[in-house]
Amino acid sequence: MLWRNYWRKFVNYFMFSMTGLCALATVGVLFFVLGYLVWHGGSSLSWAFLTHLPTPVGEAGGGMANAIVGTAKLLLLASAFGIPIGFLGGVYLAEFGGRLFPFVIRYTADLLNGVPSIVMGIFAYTIVVLPMKHFSTLAGGLALGVMMIPIAVRSTEEALRTVPLMLREGGLALGASKWRTIATVVVPAARKGIVTGIILDMARVAGETAPLLFTAFSNQFWSPGWNQPTASLPVMVYTYAISPYEDWHKQAWAAGLVLLTLVLVANVAARLFVSGRSAH
């Protein structure tokens, strides 16, 4: 009997150590990723890199300024229609609507979230690139924006749901109409959650490569306006990484570092924003 108890105790410690190792390993991966990226990419990172255009292979001094601007433009375009539509859709799910229709919307939004981003790229391709017969920032922005909508809908809805019913009733009882109560009481009360959701949404979409491969495509130079193909950070990382040139590999690491920094900073900031400062 005693022997059996020792065995059970041993199993207890052993299994929990194993699971602890699993967790540690996973956490370790992030530090490894970060560390390696900083080490490898940091050396190629310079102010020139951030502000110059790419140069032909072999020439020194190439940069990714156009990729940074390109990603910014794509994000801007995507957010310009993705966020308002997603936000208002979330308002509908949380504040109006009955049982069946909101359920269908919610379910479909979750499914749409799970659709591979490359399929969204195909969608934007068929809708924008085919008729226009060329790649463009517009197409890339559409692909990313359509991806943003279901995420924004769900995160807005969840943020609004945390606002207690009594607050809504307080507004209504003062003679405010429903939309007015929503706009001036409920949404401000939920603003932290809503903003966090939007930031995370943008960060997620900023790192997407696949939908841009055949919509915004790529560009060695600046891309004025919205009608031309544009370079973007993720595509640049990919293109340079799979090239056979050592110099471009270095640049891929640097670009990867910039991209990862932006995404991680946005994520950390958003999550800390929501957890700290919970008093109003």
Next chain:
Amino acid sequence: MAADDVKLRVSGLDFYYGPKQSLFGISLQFLTNRITALIGPSGCGKSTFLRTLNRMYETVPHARAEGEILFDNEDLLTMDPVALRRRVGMVFQRPNPFPKSIFDNIAYGLRVNGTHSGAALKEKVEKSLRRAALWDEVKDQLYKSAYALSGGQQQRLCIARALAVDPEVLLLDEPCSALDPIATAKIEELLFSLQDQCTLIIVTHNMQQAARVADFTGFFLLGKLIEYNRTEIIFKTPAMRETEDYITGRFG
């Protein structure tokens, strides 16, 4: 308006949540500038009834009221709910100030109903806070968050907020149930002082409070109005046996 005019006349009010009926043929009259208390055991329908008077039940799907309620001879059940709620204010069971500053809480109702000028707002906010006996305590922290106030202060803030739009009727749904005795006493004092500007209807589970504060009292039980009369009559010589049982504590 003479004090004995009828402000709200309820006739045969039935209330349903979906197929389930929770109020049965309620009929009574609320006199202008009087305080009426509604008492009864938990679940008897008094809060449900109160919420029909400003149609707050409309936020619940499948809730409906049938019968007639006349508000100064207007049909309350079909008038514009937004306009109705400007004239019939409500204070809730737990204080529910908005996550805004004290000033903005009071100003909210004013802004919604058309007051925008800075000077007019400041004046009305001060007036409401004075009416709610809160001005002296908060006049130096008007722009701080409403959540910095104590529970009792928050509830008086909610009363001030409701008063800011000058309602003709003020509905109070167990306003002191979340408060300590001292805060409760302050609010009861406040109700007396409001009486000549406003018709007050207060739901309370505290019989002593009803006896202290109200001119008229209505006793609800299982969705029906059992008895409604001047408070002294209800508490000293009730006509119905159920009323007497409740008053003397045999149940509830």
Next chain:
Amino acid sequence: MAGIPGPTGRAAATRRAHAFVQGLRSGDTFAHVATLLCAASILLVTVALVHQLFINSTSPIHKFGFRFLTGRTWDPVSGEFGALPFIYGTLVTSALALLVAVPLGVGAAIFLSELAPPRISNAMTFVIELLAAVPSVIYGLLGMFILVPFLRQYGEPFLKRTLGFLPLFQGPMYGVGMLAGGLILAIMVVPFIISLSREILMAVPVEQREAALGLGATKWESTWQVVVPYARIGILASVFLALGRALGETMAVTMVIGNDPRISASLFAPGYSIAAVIANEFTEATGNLYLQALIELGLVLFALTIVINGLARIVIISTAQKGSGH
């Protein structure tokens, strides 16, 4: 009169009419409609997506029908398009990813939910959720320049020496291949599994654990024999969701899988996944049939992920409604 829902009669009709006009005047009707349209855009996008995928793959559907899914040859030059190599590659890499990620992920989730003190658990979970936010192309970088050389020099020779009798671990070792693809997918999918499983485990009522401990079980026994089984359906659903994610991953996979439309038994062999081939060949596709074949592949991928995600979500919804893992 019980059981009669809804108002009847003229009074009710009058009330409805009044409410309608009031809604218009107050702007509530407009707000309702505007927000409803935005919410409905989700349906619109989904319908439009399916529609576009279908009408842009009519040529190969017409030409190959179901043979598209079973054809083993992908030869743009001769116009022969069979999707099987890609379906195979997608399924194999995803299966391998799950094989590695599920034990790792559920194990870590168990640790974080049952054993770790709350502060450590929250801190580690914070880090793990950051991992889920790392873009695919970054994992691809690491895969290409770290994982692949490692596999080529150490990992695959080791496996060949020890398990080389299995056809899985035979053949030339390039580093790139299905093994690399599966492993990089595993790394990408683990944070997802951990995050979901941890939430599900934490939702198991305390009473369950206490009941087991009260009977003299060790903490591990209580966890493994009571808590995890209680949560098993939710965990299964999260595994399904992870699978859906793995099926669609593009960049990291295409950077390490070798990009060769071959069906081989060995994990060392280069392969191809649906998403990878679309990513690589879309802009080079000449001719309508080629392009549409790639789009049809997109349709296949879409259908796969929708089915898997759809089932998983139904499971989640039904367990949430029943309130427990049963």
